[in-house]
Amino acid sequence: MNKRSIAVALTIAGSDSGGGAGIQTDLRTFAFHCVHGTSAITCITAQNTLGVTRVDAMPKEAIIAQIQAVVEDIGVQAAKTGMLLNQDIIAAVAEQVKVLQINNLVVDPVMVSRAGAQLIDDQAINTLRHDLIPQAAIVTPNRYEAQILSGLEITNLEEMQTAAQVIHQQLNVNAVLVKGGGMSGAGRGVDVWFDGDKLEVLKTEVVDTKNTHGTGCTLSAAIAANLALGHDLWTAVQEAKKYVTTALQYSLDIGQGQGPVGHFF
Numbered sequence: 001m002n003k004r005s006i007a008v009a010l011t012i013a014g015s016d017s018g019g020g021a022g023i024q025t026d027l028r029t030f031a032f033h034c035v036h037g038t039s040a041i042t043c044i045t046a047q048n049t050l051g052v053t054r055v056d057a058m059p060k061e062a063i064i065a066q067i068q069a070v071v072e073d074i075g076v077q078a079a080k081t082g083m084l085l086n087q088d089i090i091a092a093v094a095e096q097v098k099v100l101q102i103n104n105l106v107v108d109p110v111m112v113s114r115a116g117a118q119l120i121d122d123q124a125i126n127t128l129r130h131d132l133i134p135q136a137a138i139v140t141p142n143r144y145e146a147q148i149l150s151g152l153e154i155t156n157l158e159e160m161q162t163a164a165q166v167i168h169q170q171l172n173v174n175a176v177l178v179k180g181g182g183m184s185g186a187g188r189g190v191d192v193w194f195d196g197d198k199l200e201v202l203k204t205e206v207v208d209t210k211n212t213h214g215t216g217c218t219l220s221a222a223i224a225a226n227l228a229l230g231h232d233l234w235t236a237v238q239e240a241k242k243y244v245t246t247a248l249q250y251s252l253d254i255g256q257g258q259g260p261v262g263h264f265f
């Protein structure tokens with residue numbers, strides 16, 4: 001907490017012009033938790049509910065300057081990373097996290113869309129794996145990202161559990177949450193937690209909606225918000241999962257395509 005007892009969190013992520021994912025949903029999630037939100041924008045996407053039409057990376061120096069400006073003056077109790085786009089940006093962010101000793105870091109390893117398309121190249125994945133993820137309090141891959149990080153195929157709940165353990169061990173990360181959002185069968189809407197000790201399956205009711213854009217961003221932002229408020233990691237994850245379930249219940253039927261999760265409840 002800072003002087004005025006306001007918790008502060010930082011999101012290092014991309015801008016989504018449609019307001020559904022990225023920086024926009026992260027700041028809304030922080031605000032809902034009464035956490036002051038700060039941001040370092042990594043890239044600017046032009047997108048709506050139908051898709052992304054353009055992505056412009058911010059210069060690496062601009063990203064470093066944003067992180068330094070926030071941390072050196074205001075200070076943050078927690079941070080999250082989202083879309084980092086390329087190897088240069090990932091390396092720069094990893095270096096700043098180390099130098100500025102940013103704690104309570106939630107890494108949402110945005111690499112593959114929910115539909116399964118790879119968003120960053122192999123070199124970038126390697127840097128994420130070796131330089132950034134080991135510094136995280138928790139990493140939150142979706143099923144496809146967990147496949148890349150573990151090298152295992154994931155088609156059911158058991159495989160999600162195995163992947164969580166493999167990622168924990170191989171990447172030397174404090175805790176792992178494998179998200180089952182896009183799974184079918186017993187893995188549907190179920191997330192798997194492993195912290196080297198407890199292997200837990202987190203279940204909530206499945207919300208039937210096509211408007212799921214921003215789910216992953218909102219989850220990692222809600223974990224960071226709860227960490228900033230002083231909750232332990234396990235509590236933060238459970239609270240964040242509840243928040244996302246409600247955000248899906250209140251998701252927005254806007255645009256012609258897939259709408260975003262909602263924060264107005």
Ligand code: PLP
Binds near residue numbers: 015023
């Ligand atoms: N960050 C940005 C800027 C995005 O545009 C997207 C997806 O379009 C994401 C993150 C990931 O979104 P989601 O939370 O739906 O996985």
